[in-house]
Amino acid sequence: MIKPSKYDRLDIPVVRHETDVLIVGGGAAGTMAAFECADAGIAVIQATKGRATSGTTTVARGGFAAAMGKDDSPELHLHDILKYGGELIDPELARVWVYDIVDVVRDLESWGAEFIRGADGQLDLKMFPSHSRARACHHYDTTGNMITKVLSKKLRADARIEKHSITAIVDLIKQDGRVVGAWGVDYQNGTLVIYHAQQVILCTGGGSGLFYVNDNPPQVTGDGYVLGFRAGVPLLGIEMIDFQAMCCSPKALFGFAPHPTGFINAGAVFRNQAGEEFLKRYFPDTAEESTRSEVILAMAKEIHAGRATSTGGIFMDATKVPMEIIQKQIPHVYKTCLHRGIDITKTPLEVAPGSHTWLGGLEVDVDGKTPVEGLFAAGETAGGIHGGNRIGGSALSASLVFGRRAGRKAAALVKEERVDLAGAEDGAIPESERAWLASLMSRNSGPLQSDVRTACLMLAHNKLGPIREGPTLKEALAEYERFD
Numbered sequence: 001m002i003k004p005s006k007y008d009r010l011d012i013p014v015v016r017h018e019t020d021v022l023i024v025g026g027g028a029a030g031t032m033a034a035f036e037c038a039d040a041g042i043a044v045i046q047a048t049k050g051r052a053t054s055g056t057t058t059v060a061r062g063g064f065a066a067a068m069g070k071d072d073s074p075e076l077h078l079h080d081i082l083k084y085g086g087e088l089i090d091p092e093l094a095r096v097w098v099y100d101i102v103d104v105v106r107d108l109e110s111w112g113a114e115f116i117r118g119a120d121g122q123l124d125l126k127m128f129p130s131h132s133r134a135r136a137c138h139h140y141d142t143t144g145n146m147i148t149k150v151l152s153k154k155l156r157a158d159a160r161i162e163k164h165s166i167t168a169i170v171d172l173i174k175q176d177g178r179v180v181g182a183w184g185v186d187y188q189n190g191t192l193v194i195y196h197a198q199q200v201i202l203c204t205g206g207g208s209g210l211f212y213v214n215d216n217p218p219q220v221t222g223d224g225y226v227l228g229f230r231a232g233v234p235l236l237g238i239e240m241i242d243f244q245a246m247c248c249s250p251k252a253l254f255g256f257a258p259h260p261t262g263f264i265n266a267g268a269v270f271r272n273q274a275g276e277e278f279l280k281r282y283f284p285d286t287a288e289e290s291t292r293s294e295v296i297l298a299m300a301k302e303i304h305a306g307r308a309t310s311t312g313g314i315f316m317d318a319t320k321v322p323m324e325i326i327q328k329q330i331p332h333v334y335k336t337c338l339h340r341g342i343d344i345t346k347t348p349l350e351v352a353p354g355s356h357t358w359l360g361g362l363e364v365d366v367d368g369k370t371p372v373e374g375l376f377a378a379g380e381t382a383g384g385i386h387g388g389n390r391i392g393g394s395a396l397s398a399s400l401v402f403g404r405r406a407g408r409k410a411a412a413l414v415k416e417e418r419v420d421l422a423g424a425e426d427g428a429i430p431e432s433e434r435a436w437l438a439s440l441m442s443r444n445s446g447p448l449q450s451d452v453r454t455a456c457l458m459l460a461h462n463k464l465g466p467i468r469e470g471p472t473l474k475e476a477l478a479e480y481e482r483f484d
């Protein structure tokens, strides 16, 4: 229900909405949650900073894991997850996930998902590293794009779900210790928005966009972690970030992940700012056999020690590698770079550890419910699911499953018991936040917002990357406080 808009003292219209469930985010997790709420017959609003279906889900590539093969079972899948994820995993979360994902794959297919099948009509399941069975359902290298089209089509056709796109949630609203809504900014209409809701589900994805080098869409900036943490939800394993080698130069390739081991196998060299082939210093006898994580760690150490190029990376140089070897070892990378105007046989790439996915997040139970009443989290925003090492194809798989579970449980709670939201009416946007917004809007001097943003991203790149030490973390904290 939309209540009449009124103006606050910032002269920005404030629009108020009341709903049963507010879902924040429109990736795999948020959209699966929305379908569940709509099917349960309750009122649901989905607010998304990006477009209605957006986020990292749109760019997911190789596929996601589900025990669908004849020689496979959810128990084998569970075994692999627990073996590599370590003790930070909550086994109960992993257990419901490996069973549910099998049903989710079937539902996605019934909605039109085109997973690749072999000539025998069976799913063509890919073998991913650290899995004991081939179990990645895929649509070649564009699985996320295919899933997004399916979810987006179904979402557009469902008039029961109110979609508020280009609307960023800024904070949650609490009353008597429980979450009763959220407020944010509707950039499309230039208004502030206040949502009063029986239950709120945070599905804002990970936090990769906080790092200068990353391969995520720009809206993915860790908002859900902050919203939940401020509301009192513990963060689990939030320091666990999957860094991959990504291009920071040339600009046309920014964020592209060119697989360093492929380059090493082809005979490319890695050089720091001084031109030194530094892998030989770290691995005197085995530089040519370095694994992906060894290269990323060595790269991070060079950057940390101040031996990075002016773009913050290190050189990955294949200019002396013969063309026939390039064609054999890294044909896909060669073609992608050429497509963006860069010939790797002529131009060295500059690469750095970039943030790919976040493994930890807000504490949740098997239904995505956080310890704070009225608040759920799912997808990359939730923690305890992947531990310290997420095996391939797990992120999208878990986002689909826990988004669905959170939506289902939130809807059930709404039906069980309704909270009186009348008291949440006043002071939804705290005075301190209004004053902060007013000062931002009336500011006509000081640093540009874009400069502050770049400085924050570089700070994370330089001090919060794969190498973290007490003194540097303290320095970073002091710097962030100075920005504030």
Ligand SMILES: Cc1cc2nc3c(=O)[nH]c(=O)nc-3n(C[C@H](O)[C@H](O)[C@H](O)COP(=O)(O)OP(=O)(O)OC[C@H]3O[C@@H](n4cnc5c(N)ncnc54)[C@H](O)[C@@H]3O)c2cc1C
Residues within 6 Å of the ligand: 024, 025, 026, 027, 028, 029, 030, 047, 048, 049, 050, 051, 052, 053, 054, 055, 056, 057, 058, 059, 060, 061, 062, 063, 064, 065, 143, 144, 167, 168, 169, 170, 203, 204, 205, 206, 215, 216, 219, 220, 221, 223, 224, 356, 357, 378, 379, 380, 381, 392, 393, 394, 395, 396, 397, 399
């Ligand atoms: C290049 C790349 C390839 C990948 N390939 C794979 C793969 O092959 N297999 C796999 O399993 N995983 C893969 N992943 C990881 C996987 O895609 C993600 O972990 C997963 O899709 C996350 O889904 P999500 O729903 O949690 O979040 P997202 O899909 O990121 O959605 C987040 C949503 O939240 C919204 N949002 C953010 N902040 C706010 C706010 N303040 N207010 C309102 N809305 C907000 C965004 O607009 C967006 O709609 C890949 C990741 C990357 C970067």
